[in-house]
Amino acid sequence: MQLHTPTLLVTLLLGFALLTLELGVAQRGLRARPELRRWNLGNWAMLAGFAMLFARVLMPEWLSLVLGNGLIALGLIAYVQALHRLLREAAPPRWTRRIQPALWLGLALLVFWPQSLRTAAVSLLFAGLLAPAVWLVLRHGWRDERSLRTVGVTLGLAMLALGVRAVHALGVPEDYQSVMQPSLGQGATFMMAFLALLGSGFAFQLAVFERVAQQMEHLASHDGLTGCLNRSTTDALLAHELRRARRERQAGGPAGRPLAFVLLDLDHFKQVNDRHGHRTGDAVLQAFVAIAKQRLRGSDALGRTGGEEFGLVLPGTDADGARVLLESIRQAVAAAPLATDESGRPVQVTVSAGIAVAPGDAGISADRLYGRADQALYEAKHGGRNRVEVYGDSNPVQAALPLNT
Numbered sequence: 568m569q570l571h572t573p574t575l576l577v578t579l580l581l582g583f584a585l586l587t588l589e590l591g592v593a594q595r596g597l598r599a600r601p602e603l604r605r606w607n608l609g610n611w612a613m614l615a616g617f618a619m620l621f622a623r624v625l626m627p628e629w630l631s632l633v634l635g636n637g638l639i640a641l642g643l644i645a646y647v648q649a650l651h652r653l654l655r656e657a658a659p660p661r662w663t664r665r666i667q668p669a670l671w672l673g674l675a676l677l678v679f680w681p682q683s684l685r686t687a688a689v690s691l692l693f694a695g696l697l698a699p700a701v702w703l704v705l706r707h708g709w710r711d712e713r714s715l716r717t718v719g720v721t722l723g724l725a726m727l728a729l730g731v732r733a734v735h736a737l738g739v740p741e742d743y744q745s746v747m748q749p750s751l752g753q754g755a756t757f758m759m760a761f762l763a764l765l766g767s768g769f770a771f772q773l774a775v776f777e778r779v780a781q782q783m784e785h786l787a788s789h790d791g792l793t794g795c796l797n798r799s800t801t802d803a804l805l806a807h808e809l810r811r812a813r814r815e816r817q818a819g820g821p822a823g824r825p826l827a828f829v830l831l832d833l834d835h836f837k838q839v840n841d842r843h844g845h846r847t848g849d850a851v852l853q854a855f856v857a858i859a860k861q862r863l864r865g866s867d868a869l870g871r872t873g874g875e876e877f878g879l880v881l882p883g884t885d886a887d888g889a890r891v892l893l894e895s896i897r898q899a900v901a902a903a904p905l906a907t908d909e910s911g912r913p914v915q916v917t918v919s920a921g922i923a924v925a926p927g928d929a930g931i932s933a934d935r936l937y938g939r940a941d942q943a944l945y946e947a948k949h950g951g952r953n954r955v956e957v958y959g960d961s962n963p964v965q966a967a968l969p970l971n972t
């Protein structure tokens with residue numbers, strides 16, 4: 568059986584043209600994501616490389632080989648750059664640009680080698696250029712988007728096929744007298760390598776779509792400034808946790824698992840903005856969230872329910888447990904300045920908190936629990952701020968530190 572290399576080349580050319588078209592359309596839909604643009608640039612280079620290999624009928628063979636292989640190599644480098652963008656969220660590594668003059672020079676020198684040796688060298692070069700792409704996926708992308716695994720596997724397959732091609736070219740040099748020579752080994756390895764590359768392009772596009780979907784989901788459920796949950800997600804989470812507690816009770820499960828809901832509000836925050844500026848106010852909000860998060864368990868959830876107001880859902884926590892946690896947050900906030908303003912002045916704030924507990928043995932609606940936490944917060948504010956109050960508790964915790972903004 569023989570494989571007709573020119574036919575394979577046309578088929579691959581059409582495949583890459585299709586992928587290029589599809590990536591072009593996707594790029595418009597996704598507002599020019601830089602990694603998609605970079606991969607598409609690689610496709611254009613790949614298409615131009617195939618066209619140059621064909622153009623041997625119009626130009627000297629050595630020129631067709633140097634240009635064809637050089638453009639394909641540039642395409643592979645662009646794939647590495649695109650993966651780097653997606654997985655490291657950084658500009659392409661410098662070596663991908665620095666290597667290019669040496670690459671062209673090397674390909675020009677290879678012209679003087681016998682065809683089979685040249686095929687082996689070029690195949691190894693292409694496999695070597697793909698190695699960083701495979702490493703990037705294995706090291707930084709394997710646990711992210713599922714489609715990235717397909718990208719890694721197909722790129723690995725392309726590397727393998729190129730390695731086999733190099734060995735085959737050295738072992739059976741008579742099959743490699745010309746790139747266009749019909750031969751099973753030459754045709755099969757060429758087809759495998761570039762079909763796998765084509766597949767990796769489609770999978771890469773899917774991976775970018777997956778990444779965008781995840782980012783949109785995050786944007787819709789999180790607060791952009793502080794990174795904690797937004798109001799509607801906090802509300803939904805609270806309702807969900809209360810429903811779960813009710814279900815557990817009805818199923819005769821571990822009844823008695825309480826749930827605490829806390830509203831926290833930075834004291835006199837308007838003064839922080841007025842004295843130190845809005846930007847400093849933003850930095851204080853971020854620092855406050857960082858302090859609070861350090862003290863939470865994995866099952867706790869912190870959400871921003873308003874400008875300088877936060878809601879904390881504490882599953883499996885009773886009033887005493889919530890009070891200990893909130894005291895620790897309150898003291899940490901009051902202990903040291905949370906930020907410095909543009910003139911270098913330290914900004915110190917305090918926080919008030921209202922705790923409401925849904926008992927494990929009786930149901931309560933989310934709205935009611937929220938209202939109770941709000942009532943406790945109101946008491947904390949009117950009791951002098953920098954305090955923690957529990958709804959229905961007659962012994963509020965008195966602030967240990969004076970108010971100082």
Ligand SMILES: Nc1nc2c(ncn2[C@@H]2O[C@H](COP(=O)(O)OP(=O)(O)OP(=O)(O)O)[C@@H](O)[C@H]2O)c(=O)[nH]1
Pocket residue numbers: 792832833834835836837838840844845846847848849852873874875948952
């Ligand atoms: N910097 C910054 N300020 C915000 C943001 N959202 C709301 N604020 C400000 O937070 C302040 C809230 O002020 P108030 O509701 O009067 O409450 P307060 O000054 O903290 O007083 P108490 O809550 O009674 O202690 C307002 O000045 C808002 O402009 C934000 O995202 N960034």
